Structures are given as structure tokens and as C-alpha cells.
Amino acid sequence: MSERKLMLLGWIATATAVAMYLSYIDQIQLNLAGQKGSVIQPLATMVNCSLWVAYGFLREKRDWPIVFANAPGVILGGICLFTALSF
Numbered sequence: 001m002s003e004r005k006l007m008l009l010g011w012i013a014t015a016t017a018v019a020m021y022l023s024y025i026d027q028i029q030l031n032l033a034g035q036k037g038s039v040i041q042p043l044a045t046m047v048n049c050s051l052w053v054a055y056g057f058l059r060e061k062r063d064w065p066i067v068f069a070n071a072p073g074v075i076l077g078g079i080c081l082f083t084a085l086s087f
Contacts, residue, residue, distance in 0.1 A: 001058045009058070013051035020044040042080035049073030 001009075023041040049070040056066030 016048035020048045039084045042077045046077030
């Protein structure tokens with residue numbers, strides 16, 4: 001992967017990290033209102049962590065700490081999204 005594309009992937013991952021944390025506002029509002037939780041937060045978590053895993057894995061010199069730090073977010077975000085849709 002070219003350095004330019006890798007840098008773009010890093011900026012996209014950074015933007016989704018911001019979106020992930022902003023999505024907590026929606027979840028907090030729903031929780032305070034006594035309504036069922038939203039799927040926005042787990043979806044944002046899953047997308048963001050997937051991008052960071054890809055970023056760490058696709059670097060010429062693999063960045064394993066980034067991969068390992070974000071891989072659980074992909075799995076747990078997917079589980080959380082599934083349970084938010086199912087239950």
C-alpha cells in the first residue's frame with residue numbers, strides 16, 4: 001500500500017475515532033430517557049477499530065500494538081451491535 005493511501009487510512013481512522021466518542025452522547029440521552037440503547041455506538045466502535053486494525057496491519061512495518069489494541073473492539077463491537085439489534 002502506498003504511503004499516501006496509508007496516511008489517508010490513518011486520517012479516516014482518526015475521524016471515526018472522534019465519531020465513536022461522539023456517539024456516546026446519543027447513548028447517554030437514550031439511557032437517561034429509559035429507552036433501549038442505540039446501535040450507533042457499537043457500529044461506530046466496530047468500524048473504527050476495523051480501520052485501525054487495517055492501518056496497523058497494512059503498514060510496511062506492521063504496527064502490532066495498534067492491531068492488538070483494536071482487534072477486541074472489532075469483536076466486542078460486533079457482539080454489542082448484534083445484541084442491540086436482537087434483544
